[in-house]
Amino acid sequence: MSADHRRMPMSALVLFVLAALCLVPAVTCFAGAGDRLHPALAEPMAGLAFLVSAIALAGSGAFPLVISRLAAKDGAKQAVR
Numbered sequence: 001m002s003a004d005h006r007r008m009p010m011s012a013l014v015l016f017v018l019a020a021l022c023l024v025p026a027v028t029c030f031a032g033a034g035d036r037l038h039p040a041l042a043e044p045m046a047g048l049a050f051l052v053s054a055i056a057l058a059g060s061g062a063f064p065l066v067i068s069r070l071a072a073k074d075g076a077k078q079a080v081r
Contacts, residue, residue, distance in 0.1 A: 009068050015061030019054045026050035 028034055029047025040046065 009064045012061045012063075012065040012068075015057050015064075019057035019061060022050050022054035022057060026054060 026047040029041050030044050034041030
């Protein structure tokens, strides 16, 4: 397998980074410090929207990662034949 097949797709990397960035305000809101960011985030449960967004972004990032791995595996099988 060549080196470029082992790299993470750029779309997956961007979505995983965005998911990590969504986790920061989620943890901040759950810790009770959301009012430092915005008054609407003063309640601890306001972080739930950020947490759900982070999970959705991570799931969306996993899709191109899995597709690229399956394509690489299929390409390796085709090369053996």
